[in-house]
Amino acid sequence: MRLLPRTLPPPTICSCCLRRLATTTRRSFSSTLRRRSPIDTVSLHLPSPLPRGPPKWHSQYFLSNGHLRVDANDALPADGGDYTHTLDRAATSLTGPALLPHRRRQRQQKLRGGIPSPSTTTTTQLPPDASSLLSTVSSRQTSSWKRAFYSYLALTKPRLTALIVLSAMAPYALFPVDPLLSDVPTLSALTLAFLTVGTALSSSSANAFNMCLEPAYDRQMSRTRNRPLVRGLLTLRQALVFAVVTGVLGAGSLYVGVNPTVAALGGINIVLYAGVYTPLKRISVVNTWVGAIVGGIPPLMGWAAAAGNVQGVDSTWISTLSHPGGWLLAGLLFAWQFPHFNSLSWGIRDEYRRVGYQMMVWKYPALNTRVALRYSLLLFPICFGLWATGVTDAGFLVDSSVVNGWLVREAWRFYKKGGEGGNAKRLFWTSVWHLPVVMGLAMVHKAGLWRGVWESIVGTEEEGYE
Incomplete structure (x- = not known):
């Protein structure tokens, strides 16, 4: 519904119609108009040589909600089009920009009696x-x-x-x-x-x-x-x-x-x-x-x-x-991919379903979250095995347990609450940081790494006896 055009058209009402309106309305129109000269009367029927600016009061002036004001500002056309009131668009469409996304989903759920459907579950648009x-x-x-x-x-x-x-x-x-x-x-x-x-x-x-x-x-x-x-x-x-x-x-x-x-x-x-x-x-x-x-x-x-x-x-x-160290590092990458990919695929589960890719995220959603948590927990014994086989020192157990605990915490939230509320996104970014941090800690805590540095500074025992 168009209420206020950007460029106001010149008035085209004639003096006869103006007098007829004055006799039919409760309040005379003529009482509110100043007396015009003949030149002013003629100018009412001529197009204005200069375009008029936008109206003094825009539609967002009447919006008390800050979020709605932002929506209204975004709705103003930048190419010289007409102004459109944000609330009028919201009244004609249930999914208009006047409501925030989670409010729209809640309202649609109430209208259907509280039963969610796949059409209302929005997917996260991942970057290309x-x-x-x-x-x-x-x-x-x-x-x-x-x-x-x-x-x-x-x-x-x-x-x-x-x-x-x-x-x-x-x-x-x-x-x-x-x-x-x-x-x-x-x-x-x-x-x-x-x-x-x-x-x-x-x-x-x-x-x-x-x-x-x-x-x-x-x-x-x-x-x-x-x-x-x-x-x-x-x-x-x-x-x-x-x-x-x-x-x-x-x-x-x-x-x-x-x-x-x-x-x-x-x-x-x-x-x-x-x-x-x-x-x-x-x-x-x-x-x-x-x-x-x-x-x-x-x-x-x-x-x-x-x-x-x-x-x-x-x-x-x-x-x-x-040597078991190579297989343990391979197992680390194997287990890490499940919390990483399962959380990543949650945002495009509807696209996987539409294309026909057989993914856990839409075929078995409960299995998808459970597998992410299960393999996140598996990272603890894998890191313990790297120390037990002599690949890293004991300090790696402490450092890696902190990082693995961070990943398990996000995987637990993903398992209990699903991907809604940003849980999938948090688990995904946690996994992105988890792998380089754990591999970097393993190289810092490599068994015997700093022994050569210490011996080069203080010398070996054999040199001391000499």
């Missing part, structure tokens, strides 16, 4: 992923090579690839070797460089294959509808060639620069992610556990790389993976 953002950057480039560079970079899912690379580098540093500042260095920086490059290329290949298999479903979800294949920035053939090339280069770098065991783990991860996890998302909720296995393999790659570097040419796949 890095691939979608890079696709936008690519579309704005005027240079062809820059456009191609950003498009191919979007295929790699840079944020996910960076997380995978870091999860492989941390176990490489945690492998038990001589202490810091010792005379005999045992871990090679060149091996670490090959591990980093090979893991990044392998992850890029797996992510590119994933996008090649899902463009029809990516365009139906808010977070992925801007990816390069969906927007047509790259063809399916170009994406497949990129996936094959990066996969071959990644596995080859790991084979030549690290050892065959790490190269085999990298190839297995590509097959699991692209060939098992991706199609399984439309078949069974077991896909979440398969995806967690994929996330747990990079720590094994880093551990096997360090073990092979120490053992030299005599290393085998059994010897590089025989």
Whole structure:
């Protein structure tokens, strides 16, 4: 309903109609008008040469509620359109901006007798992923090579690839070797460089294959509808060639620069992610556990790389993976992914249902929260095992217990109250901070790390006897 236009039209009433209104109304209109000259009377029928400004009193002047005043300010058009009263829009629509979102849901529930329905449960709009953002950057480039560079970079899912690379580098540093500042260095920086490059290329290949298999479903979800294949920035053939090339280069770098065991783990991860996890998302909720296995393999790659570097040419796949420390770090990444992904998926559960992805978050909501809590609790014995196997010192037990307790507290709230009220969002961001903090604490508390520093300052016992 339009009440107050921005530009007031000139009056078009004639003097005869004005006199007729004066005789039919209780109060004479003419008594309120000053006597006009003939020139003024004629000017009533002429359009004004200058546009008039907005009305003196805007609609938000009458709003006493501060939130409604903000809504009214947002509703004012910036392109010269007409003013529209906020409360008039709210009166014509139940979901108008005059009510806050939680008030609208409460009112809709009352009108239906207190029975909630899926239509009223709003989903949290998550920000687009890095691939979608890079696709936008690519579309704005005027240079062809820059456009191609950003498009191919979007295929790699840079944020996910960076997380995978870091999860492989941390176990490489945690492998038990001589202490810091010792005379005999045992871990090679060149091996670490090959591990980093090979893991990044392998992850890029797996992510590119994933996008090649899902463009029809990516365009139906808010977070992925801007990816390069969906927007047509790259063809399916170009994406497949990129996936094959990066996969071959990644596995080859790991084979030549690290050892065959790490190269085999990298190839297995590509097959699991692209060939098992991706199609399984439309078949069974077991896909979440398969995806967690994929996330747990990079720590094994880093551990096997360090073990092979120490053992030299005599290393085998059994010897590089025989120490329980590598499996415990893999278990840490495996368990961490459940509170992280289960809380992340809660915000887009309706999109998963619409697209047809078989996810716990909409098929078994109670199982989704229960699994997040269960694997959050599992982090305590895993961190204890890192100390018991000699990977970290006793100080790690105290520090990691504080961080794990923080994650368990948010997972408990997610389990008891569901994702409503920001519980899912809090658990998600807690998990985002949890992993780098725990891995950083493990490297700070690496067993024997500071012994070399202490001995370099005060000397060893043998030097004291001399």
